Amino acid sequence: QVQLVQSGAEVKKPGASVKVSCKASGYIFINYLIHWVRQAPGQSLEWMGWIKPASGNTKYSQNVQDRVAITGDTSASTAYMELSSLRSEDTAVYYCARGLGDCLGGSCSPDVHTFDIWGQGTLVTVSS
Amino acid sequence: DIQMTQSPSTLSASVGDRIIITCRASQSFNDGLAWYQQKPGKAPQLLIYGASKLTPGVPPRFSGSGSGTEFTLTISSLQHPDDFATYYCQQYNRYPYTFGQGTKLEIE
Numbered sequence: 190q191v192q193l194v195q196s197g198a199e200v201k202k203p204g205a206s207v208k209v210s211c212k213a214s215g216y217i218f219i220n221y222l223i224h225w226v227r228q229a230p231g232q233s234l235e236w237m238g239w240i241k242p243a244s245g246n247t248k249y250s251q252n253v254q255d256r257v258a259i260t261g262d263t264s265a266s267t268a269y270m271e272l273s274s275l276r277s278e279d280t281a282v283y284y285c286a287r288g289l290g291d292c293l294g295g296s297c298s299p300d301v302h303t304f305d306i307w308g309q310g311t312l313v314t315v316s317s
Numbered sequence: 318d319i320q321m322t323q324s325p326s327t328l329s330a331s332v333g334d335r336i337i338i339t340c341r342a343s344q345s346f347n348d349g350l351a352w353y354q355q356k357p358g359k360a361p362q363l364l365i366y367g368a369s370k371l372t373p374g375v376p377p378r379f380s381g382s383g384s385g386t387e388f389t390l391t392i393s394s395l396q397h398p399d400d401f402a403t404y405y406c407q408q409y410n411r412y413p414y415t416f417g418q419g420t421k422l423e424i425e
Contacts (some may be wrong), residue, residue, distance in 0.1 A: 234353075234361065234405055236414040250413035284360055289372075300366045302409035303351040307360035 191215035192286050193223075193308035200314045206273040209311045211285030218266035219243040222301050225259060227268045227281040228310075235281075239302070240268055241292055255282035275315045282310040319344045319408050323417035329425040332397045338390045340406035340419045345385045352381055355419075356402045364404075365390065368385045370389030397424065 196210040211223060225237040238249035242261040249257055258271045268285055287306040290298025320343040323334070330336050348368040353361035363372045364383035368388055378393040392400055401424055406417040 224327065233418045234407070234416040236407075236416070252413060286360075289363065289366060297320075300351075300370075300409075302349070302414060303363055303366040303407065304361070305363045305372065307362075310360055 191287075191306050193287060195283075195285060195305055195308040195311045198312040198314070200316065201275050202213050203276055203315055205275050205315075206271060207313050208269055208271040209276060209285075209313070211268045213266045213268070213287070216287075218261075219263055220268050220291040220293060222292060222297070223259075223261065223268040224286045224288060224302070224304055225257075226284045226286055226304065228284070229278070229281040232281075237270070239288065241297075242268065243292065243295055272313075275313075277282070277315050280313065280315045282312050284308055284310050318413055319346075319415050320410055321406055321408055321415050321417040323404075323406060323420050325420060326418065327421045327423060329423045331425045332394055332395050334395045336395060336422065338404055338406075338422075340383075340388045340390070340417050342388070342408060343384045343410070346408065346410035347372050347384050349384070350381070350388045351409065352379075352408045353405045353407065354400075354402045355405065361405065367383055395422075 194212045199207050219242045222239045224239040240247045240259040256273045261268045285308040286304035288301035289303045289305040290301050322341045324339050351370040355361040365407040369381045380391045404420045
């Protein structure tokens with residue numbers, strides 16, 4: 190079945206970096222955007238950015254764009270999100286999510302920026 | 318950024334009730350609006366996209382409508398325990414994509 194499986198929980202000190210992986214299976218990885226969304230404890234959801242695995246093109250939220258890098262390994266059907274210069278406010282569950290509808294050729298379906306398949310989430314705790 | 322404001326923040330209702338959750342946007346747009354359901358400790362699940370399109374596999378008691386700055390999610394007849402969860406709206410009309418603060422639906 191279609192699924193996204195993320196790497197395990199991380200505990201990091203302020204100022205460090207974290208890299209979370211998201212392995213896709215059950216569909217053609219390069220045909221769909223992968224988004225990253227995070228959720229601080231008891232809070233709402235925050236969109237961070239996306240990658241188009243076929244091209245490696247990315248788009249980031251300006252709220253994190255100076256500290257985040259989203260990459261993809263098409264041979265492993267895996268996307269990665271690396272967040273640097275961590276601070277306590279980055280403590281959250283980080284989700285990868287597949288965009289609804291595919292991107293074939295140079296164009297994407299109109300609803301690719303909604304999220305139809307989600308990973309299980311990765312808790313990143315930033316604490317000294 | 319487009320701010321998304323949901324109301325109410327908490328809603329108490331009973332099995333069989335019809336409920337409406339509203340999402341208001343700080344800027345107007347047509348149909349780049351989605352609704353998600355989230356249960357404790359789980360990832361969100363997409364219910365509605367394009368403001369009114371039902372995700373395949375989602376029960377038809379869920380429906381969405383609206384445009385401009387006001388959008389609604391309606392559940393026609395609440396089912397226990399499936400529907401008692403937190404609901405979020407999301408706009409994907411302009412970057413950065415933003416979510417509402419959530420509406421927690423509780424059993425009355």
